[in-house]
Amino acid sequence: MTSSSKPALGILALEKGLPAGSPAANPRFTELLDLPVISETIEGGWSELVVRGDPILEPAFVAAARKLVARGAVAISSNCGFSIRHQKAVAAAVDVPVALSSLLLLPMMLSQVPRDGKVAVVTADSSNLTEDTLVIGNPSDRSRVVIGGIEGGELLRNEMVRPPVFTPVFSIQSDVEACISRLRAAHPAIKAILFECAGFPLVSRELRKNTRLPIYDIADLCRMVFASVT
Known part of the structure; x- marks a missing residue:
């Protein structure tokens, strides 16, 4: 996967059932930001699991965050407020600011x-x-x-x-x-x-x-x- 040519905001995106290896489509709210945005899917991170706080997803959050940094993300957020449960783990795993919720x-x-x-x-x-x-x-x-x-x-x-x-x-x-x-x-x-x-x-x-x-x-x-x- 190619890296961003300029500093970008990285978004951890919920699973949408796209084929493996497909880049995540940027979440709808990012259209309002007027910022360069890149996104990565949280593998297996379906809404129902993230909303109820399934702890099994934490490694997937971390893995997606590391991919975003490798692609040029200078800060990381997410497209689900319930990602707050993984805030500490992701912040500890990457060397950029993390604000998931x-x-x-x-x-x-x-x-x-x-x-x-x-x-x-x-x-x-x-x-x-x-x-x-x-x-x-x-x-x-x-x-x-x-x-x-x-x-x-x-x-x-x-x-x-x-x-x-x-x-x-x-x-x-x-x-x-x-x-x-x-x-x-x-x-x-x-x-x-x-x-x-x-x-x-x-x-x-x-x-x-x-x-x-x-x-x-x-x-x-x-x-x-x-x-x-x-």
């Missing part, structure tokens, strides 16, 4: 809102966003984090099949917007929103306008990490 932004966001304010984490599947996936520096801040998911919606349903099925942007926006509305009704103190899912940046701009709240996602993290080394 937007969940890494949670401590920063908690510091940006008032102490009586809350941060909402909107995820593709709240049943699998367990305590071990939350990056919270101060345990006392856990009560300031609320979680909502779009499980049962079209995006998660489409991503869980093999191979995954394309989901239109309007469907993603409808499900995410409904989730945010439910969360805000239950928690009026929400002051900012964190999107876990790498499918959500496709609707971030529109929902920032609609909610009038700060919304952070994996695209924001990718831009920041890439800018730190270029």
Whole structure:
């Protein structure tokens, strides 16, 4: 596999059932980045396994990350927020910055809102966003984090099949917007929103306008990490 001719952001991509040796298609959110991007498939990394946190995938994450570095990646991210479970292993295996999940932004966001304010984490599947996936520096801040998911919606349903099925942007926006509305009704103190899912940046701009709240996602993290080394 050829290496990149210029510094690139490397993306660890979920399995799509492409033939062995095929380069991974760049995930949809990378179209928003305006950055040079290369990607590698996490072998066997189907959505259902990554979302539920199957530890057997860790060697595949590491192997794909090393391939990305060999191809010219100067920083590494992923296209699934649940990859947070493999953050430490990948960071220890390569000598470039690693930021696999937007969940890494949670401590920063908690510091940006008032102490009586809350941060909402909107995820593709709240049943699998367990305590071990939350990056919270101060345990006392856990009560300031609320979680909502779009499980049962079209995006998660489409991503869980093999191979995954394309989901239109309007469907993603409808499900995410409904989730945010439910969360805000239950928690009026929400002051900012964190999107876990790498499918959500496709609707971030529109929902920032609609909610009038700060919304952070994996695209924001990718831009920041890439800018730190270029």
